Amino acid sequence: MVHQPSSRPRLSPSSDTEDMAEMSKVLAPRLAYFAGVARTEHVTRAAQEMNVPQSTLSRSMARLEQDLGVDLFARHGRTVSLTPAGRTFLTSVERALAEVERAAEEVRADADPTTGKVAFGFLHTMGAETVPGLLHAFRADHPRVRFSLVQNYGEAMLERLRAGELDLCLTSPVPDAPDLVARRLDEQKLRLVVPADHSLAGRRRIRLAEAADETFVTLEPGYGLRRITDDLCKEAGFKPRIAFEGEEAETLRGLVAAGLGVALLPPPAVPRPGVVELTVTAPRAAREIGVAWLEGHPDTPPVAAFKKFLLSRRGSLLP
Known part of the structure; x- marks a missing residue:
């Protein structure tokens, strides 16, 4: 006999976000039960496979149909078969459950102590x-x-x-x-980088105040190294005159090599031709490196x- 939905009030899908969220909370716990019954076409067998009481499974399917407002199963004694609406619903449910399983496998793999x-x-x-x-x-x-x-x-x-x-x-x-x-993990000294043909290029050390009249190239505001540069120049008694702002330290080093200004930078991984890197003796020019x-x-x-x-x-x- 075909099950008829009761007159019990049910959720009605709408464009309202709260209604959709409420519908999801009601339906989600029942999807695996639905897929199990649909796969076996037998409530008792599905209950045994999923290790849940048959009465719990039967009530869950009845409430699912009531909440959706459609018949998902046609009952034939102890067996059931999907209605057209049930077959449509099953396609989406299997896709959703597969996506959940894929996500679960992914987070389990990421947490694996050896391969995470x-x-x-x-x-x-x-x-x-x-x-x-x-x-x-x-x-x-x-x-x-x-x-x-x-x-x-x-x-x-x-x-x-x-x-x-x-x-x-x-x-x-x-x-x-x-x-x-x-x-805090370590500290990295900063150097004043000048063009190779600059008047200061013959020096090995410099007080930052001696560069007060130079044009600077710096990282953009918001970068930590830019904040450190501004603070060090302020401590040295001047505000840097900035010609170019960039997003990457090696680009700034290239601008210095091209004669477009000087810069306070950490040591390069590989020495770059066209520039000279001077040790700053005052103020103490360094940046702390930490993990967060x-x-x-x-x-x-x-x-x-x-x-x-x-x-x-x-x-x-x-x-």
Whole structure:
């Protein structure tokens, strides 16, 4: 006998977001039950396979039909068959369940202690040498751990950390925020980079105040190195006259080589022709490098292992 939906009030799909959210909460727990009954076409057999009481399964299917307002099954004694509406619904349910299973497998794989994944962010200036060296050393003991690598400036990485897109990031300055945990790992000296034919190029050391009349090329506002440059120049008693702003330190080094200004930069991975790099004696020109993560965020085993590895490199992070 065909089951007829009762007159019990049911949800009605609408364009209203709250109604759709309510419908999803009602339907979601019953989808696997529905797929099991549809696959076996027998409530008792489906209950046995899914290890749930038959009465629970029968009530769940009846309520699912009531909430949808359509018959999904035609009853034939102890067996059932899908109605046209049921077949249509099953196609989408199987697709949804398959997507859930795929997502579950993905997060399980990412959390696997031996083959899991770490989403790791770092500054552009650390991408040529420092980070490859760190990953090489870490993978000596964890050869199958995978990495999703993101290069960006500090503030952008912290935003992605807060959004859950990164597990850890190397950044500068070391952030001080209540929702983040940060640990200082190392310090990197900054140099005043000048063109090879500059009047200062014959020097090895310089006080930053001696560059007060120079034109500077810097990173854009919002970058940690830009903030450090502005602060150091202020400490030296001047505001830098800026001709060009960029997004990457090696681009700035190229601008200096072209004679377009001077810059405060960390050491390059490979010496660049056309520039001379001077040690700044005053004020003390350096930037702290630290690792940050989201406060209270649980670590998967591979993330915990890589975090422990980074913290063990305090004082020896940089080449």
